[in-house]
Each structure stands twice: as C-alpha cells, then as structure tokens.
Amino acid sequence: MSSLGAVFERLRGQHRLWRNLFFVLLVVLLGLNLVIGPDEAHFGADRYPGFFAGFGLIVGAAVVLIVEKIVRPLIARKEDFYGDL
Amino acid sequence: MVISNFIHPSVGFLLLALILPFLPGRQWKWLLLVPPIVALWSVFSMAPGVYAVLPYLGEQVTLGRVDSLSLIFAQVFAVMSLIGMIYALNVEDKGQHIAASLYVAGSFGCVFSGDYISLFVFWELMSIGSTFLVFLNRTRESTLAGFRYFLFHTVGGLFLLGGLLLRYKATGSFAFDHIPSADAALYDWLILIGFCVNAAVVPLHAWLPDAYPRATPSGAVFMCAFTTKTAVYVLARGFAGWEVLAVAGAVMAVYGVFYAIIANSARRVLAYDIISQVGYMVVGIGVGTALTLDGTAAHAYAHILYKSLLFMSVGCLIYAVGTDKLEKLGGLAERLPWVTILFTVGAMSISGMPLFNGFVTKTMTIAGTAEAHHTWQALALEVATAGTFIAVGIRLPYFVFWRRKPEGSWNDAAMKPIPWNMYAGMALAAVLCIAQGLYPDMLYRSLPFPVEEPYVPWTQWHVLQALLLLGFSGLAVVLLRGIITVRSGINLDFDYFYRLIGRAVLALLCHPFAWLDDRWTEAYRVGGLRGLMLVASGCSWFDRQGIDGVVDGSAAAVLGVGRIGAKVQNGNIQDYLAMATVLGLAVFGLVWYLG
Numbered sequence: 001m002s003s004l005g006a007v008f009e010r011l012r013g014q015h016r017l018w019r020n021l022f023f024v025l026l027v028v029l030l031g032l033n034l035v036i037g038p039d040e041a042h043f044g045a046d047r048y049p050g051f052f053a054g055f056g057l058i059v060g061a062a063v064v065l066i067v068e069k070i071v072r073p074l075i076a077r078k079e080d081f082y083g084d085l
Numbered sequence: 086m087v088i089s090n091f092i093h094p095s096v097g098f099l100l101l102a103l104i105l106p107f108l109p110g111r112q113w114k115w116l117l118l119v120p121p122i123v124a125l126w127s128v129f130s131m132a133p134g135v136y137a138v139l140p141y142l143g144e145q146v147t148l149g150r151v152d153s154l155s156l157i158f159a160q161v162f163a164v165m166s167l168i169g170m171i172y173a174l175n176v177e178d179k180g181q182h183i184a185a186s187l188y189v190a191g192s193f194g195c196v197f198s199g200d201y202i203s204l205f206v207f208w209e210l211m212s213i214g215s216t217f218l219v220f221l222n223r224t225r226e227s228t229l230a231g232f233r234y235f236l237f238h239t240v241g242g243l244f245l246l247g248g249l250l251l252r253y254k255a256t257g258s259f260a261f262d263h264i265p266s267a268d269a270a271l272y273d274w275l276i277l278i279g280f281c282v283n284a285a286v287v288p289l290h291a292w293l294p295d296a297y298p299r300a301t302p303s304g305a306v307f308m309c310a311f312t313t314k315t316a317v318y319v320l321a322r323g324f325a326g327w328e329v330l331a332v333a334g335a336v337m338a339v340y341g342v343f344y345a346i347i348a349n350s351a352r353r354v355l356a357y358d359i360i361s362q363v364g365y366m367v368v369g370i371g372v373g374t375a376l377t378l379d380g381t382a383a384h385a386y387a388h389i390l391y392k393s394l395l396f397m398s399v400g401c402l403i404y405a406v407g408t409d410k411l412e413k414l415g416g417l418a419e420r421l422p423w424v425t426i427l428f429t430v431g432a433m434s435i436s437g438m439p440l441f442n443g444f445v446t447k448t449m450t451i452a453g454t455a456e457a458h459h460t461w462q463a464l465a466l467e468v469a470t471a472g473t474f475i476a477v478g479i480r481l482p483y484f485v486f487w488r489r490k491p492e493g494s495w496n497d498a499a500m501k502p503i504p505w506n507m508y509a510g511m512a513l514a515a516v517l518c519i520a521q522g523l524y525p526d527m528l529y530r531s532l533p534f535p536v537e538e539p540y541v542p543w544t545q546w547h548v549l550q551a552l553l554l555l556g557f558s559g560l561a562v563v564l565l566r567g568i569i570t571v572r573s574g575i576n577l578d579f580d581y582f583y584r585l586i587g588r589a590v591l592a593l594l595c596h597p598f599a600w601l602d603d604r605w606t607e608a609y610r611v612g613g614l615r616g617l618m619l620v621a622s623g624c625s626w627f628d629r630q631g632i633d634g635v636v637d638g639s640a641a642a643v644l645g646v647g648r649i650g651a652k653v654q655n656g657n658i659q660d661y662l663a664m665a666t667v668l669g670l671a672v673f674g675l676v677w678y679l680g
Contacts, residue, residue, distance in 0.1 A: 005419035012418065012487060019563070026556050033553060036545050042455035042463060052553040059471045060561030063346065068568045072347045075577040082575075082584065084229050 091136035094124035121167035147199025153533035172510030188214030218304030241282025248275030283316035291580035302400030331371025337364030342472030380450030391434035416490030442521035471558035
C-alpha cells in the first residue's frame, strides 16, 4: 500500500470525527445564511434564511425514499432478465 | 481539407482511420496523438467565416461554418479527443482506435456542417463509429447492446433523413439554420425527433444506459463526450426557444438522477447521470435566452471534462479489478488512491461544488432559467443537483472507494497496475475541471451569445447557496444511510418497450420472409442449381478443349475472389456493417469526385 493509501486508510478510521465536522459545517452554513441572502428571490420563499437548507434536506430525503422504497421494488429485475449475458 | 486558414479537424482523424490498419510494429501508437494536436491547433487558430463550400449532387454543401457557437463545441471536442487518445494509448486493438477516430471525425463534421446533407453524412459516421466502440468490447452482452444501439440510432437517423428531405421539398434548401417554433412544420418535428434520439431525451433515451456500460472502457470515455453533446449543439443551433425542450429537459434532469441513485453498475450510474446533465442543457436550449444558451454551451464544455474524468476513473477500476459492479467493489481508496482523488475531482465537479467547473456552469443555466420565469424548470434542476450529489458525489464513491472491502469481492493479488497514460488522461481532465472552476473566465470568454449583465458565479450568495443545497442533501443521506444499498440486478426502463416493439416487428417480418425464402430455396434447387450444373459442364468442356492456359489463369483469379468472398461472408453482421461503411464512404467519395 502506498503512503497516500495509508493516509486514506487512517482517514476512514476517523469517520466519526469527519461526521461531527460535517455537522459543525452545516451549522456554520446555516448561521451564515442569516446574514447572507440572495439579491433577488427566484422562487419566492428563497428570500427567507434556511430555504435552501430545508430544500436540500427535504428533496434529498424524498428522492432517496421514493427511489429506494417505491421505484426500485417495482422495476428491479435479475441481472440476466433479458437473457443478454 | 485545407482552405485558407481553415483546416477541418475531421481530416486528421479520417486519415488516421485510413492508414492505421497498414502500420506495422508498435510505434504507431504515437500517431494517435497527431490528429487531436492538429485539431487543437486548428480550432484555436481558425477565424469565424464560411469555408469549404463544395458542390455535391447539384447542391452546395458547407463543411466549414465557423462561428462562436460551433467554435466552443469544436474547442472542447478537440481537448476531449486529446484526453481520450492519451487515455487509450495502451490499447493494442487497432479497431478501437479506428472506430474512435471515425466517431470523432463525425462529431467535428456535424459541428462545422452548414447544411443537412453533410450533417446527415457525419451524423451517420458518428453512429457507426460509436457502434463499433460497443461491439469491440467483444462480449455477447456488448454485441447485443451494440445491435440495439445501432438499430435505435438508425431509426433516429431515418427521422432526420425523412425530415430533411421533406424540408427540401417544401423549401428548396438544405441549409441548416435556426427554425422558429412558431413556423414549425411536420418535417421540422421529424428533424427534432432525430436530434432528440441522440440527445437521449426521455423516452428516447434507453439506448444510452444500455450501451455505454457495455462499451470498451476507453470507448465509453469517447462516447460519454461526443454523441449527446453533438446533439446538444444541433438542438442549440436549430431549435433554441422551443418550449417543448424546456419541459423535456426538466424531465430528463430528474428522471436521470432517479435511475442513477439505484443503478448497480458504476458506468450505468454515470450513464443515467448523463441523461440528467444533458437535461440541464436541453432546458437551457428550450428557454432560449442568451444567458441560458450560454449556460448550455458552458455546461456542455464542463460536462465533457468531468464526465470523461468519471468514465476514465471507472475504466481504471475495470482495468485493475475487472468489474464496475458496485456489489463487487469497495475498499479501493487505499489500493487506488490516485484514482480515488481524480474520481473525487470529477464527482465534485458534476455535483456543482464550488472550486470545480460544474459550479460555474450549472448555476449559470439554473439562474438563467429562473430569470426567464421558468420557475418549475429551475426547481427541477435544483432537485437534479441534489440528486446528482447523492448519486455520484456520495453513493458511488462510498460503495467503490470508502466502504470496507466486501467478502468475496475483488482479488487483491490479481489487481493489475494502471498504465501511466490512463493517469495522464485523467490528470489533464482534472486540472481543467479545477482551472475552469477557479477561473471561470477561461471558459466564459468563449461563450457564444453576448448578454447585457454577465453572470458572476463567485459571489458570497452563490457559494453559500450551493453549499447549503449540497450539504443538507448530504445530511439526508447520512440520516437515511440504512436504506441506500447496492443489489445485483438491473432496473427496467423504456428499453423494455423497445424490445417488445422489436419482437413484434421481427414476428411480422419473419413469417412472410421465411415463406418467401423457402419458395426461393426450392426454386433455386429445382431450376437454378440444374442450370448452374449445365453451365459448369459447358465450361469444363470448353476448358478441356485447348485453352487451358487462359482459363486456368481466370480460374485462379476466380478462386482468389471466391476465397475472399468466403472469408468476407463469415456471418458476423458487425463485419458486414464495417464493410458497408467502407463501401458507403467509397461511393460517397466517388459521387463527389465524378459529380
């Protein structure tokens, strides 16, 4: 394993630290959103702080839930469903 | 073709395809880099104007329409051809290089075409070249996928051909210019459908995730860059401002990421994400303002760079461990750290993360769409941005690189070292992704349409907005990580219906043709064969009666031709297609020369 590979292995072992740093970053971004906003609101509600945070969270969760829980069970088939292999 | 200061970039690639079969030894590989370098020099030095207007079949064909729109696409095609050829330097199979060269030549030809005749010829050349990039993976799966790909593109080409002929009948011109949507006739819609097939507009898209994951690793790198982006170019040229495209693009953007999130093969994830990313471009074309059209051109440029980088990274996985199936990957960050880094550059770029080129192009398209009051389309593109980050920015690198290596997955001892040229191709693409993200002007100054207020991506709000959207969609993944899985298998798409249609057509044709074939065989057995035997005995008598010498010579010639004929008739439709292409190009050239 190369030295860079060893660094990556160490990073993986510290995943809790990275996750906590990620949460801190999100809080900082929300705080910045209280003082930095758009010059012009394109969607109406995006003039309010937290709009894009809420949008990202809700859309991200909805997309994952819809495709994993509703779409995939309906359309998933075996690898050789068409007999191409 | 050299006319004044215009050297058509296709010429170098066509010459390469022509001479490559006859070059001995191994040093021919370095010649692969010559056409891209000539193309780069050509497109960065050519001046706007109309060049290479030639008579053909009583019409004038324009092979060199050079303006700001064709130039920006030609520039990125030239850059991409160099990246692709560097990446493919280690490939021994000359057939792959010939196919790639014809394919790239076709793309350049389309971009500089000023009329539908030359556009159609180059369009079909692209189709044939890319089909062979699928065939040449030389598996049963890739052969079947190649046929489906070729059939679908042939149907798309027929729509284009029907449209352009009907258009000629109605207008008396083959000129390829902008068509206002208010004046659209049936033939314009036929042309639009032909273009939409190559742009992978839903529901005409399923050829893309079917074929790209089955192409050769380096072939997929070329394919992800040229087919859909050539289609984006012709749509921007001919159909800007068509509202139907704004709707279709929004559907593509969301549909593509939905499938990308649940796909099981890394290349299929990327293939579905092409549909999504091209959706942004199609929205920009449909909205049709200067800002959205610039956004489309800029995003096409950026997309070619980061998507090729992603396909190259996955090509490295296939080279090193032999698969791109997610359930068989994992734990590769330590073993392939540079591939991990380069993949991450591509993944951050496609997600629109600040510092990378997707950020300066994607946000331009969305801002232009919102400013043009296409609110729903702009929202759909924001949804697609979040979805892309989940599919390619988080899920794909997690399952390939960062999770622990699953039991029974790839074999550490059998891992192959990756050749230097593959790293070099990826590094070049990665450097450009970052450079364009940091210095957007290096891309913006080539944009084709002047705007009153130039778009400025690097503002506090744009950066914060991007980080909020991506960060909190990432939080959704962290919270729902338990349900994001990989499972072996495929997901049904519209190709299910294509196959049904194909089977129905086959059944309709098979029975009458089988009946005809039976009758013909019988007639041949009864009449033709006896006739042939009669002629043969006549010839035999003639031969024996004193002119043996002359006839023996002829017989030897006939024998030689017969052997070649027998060799050619090997039953492989791939080979017939290659021969038909050579014959077609020869006829095309002959008509040109004699006409």
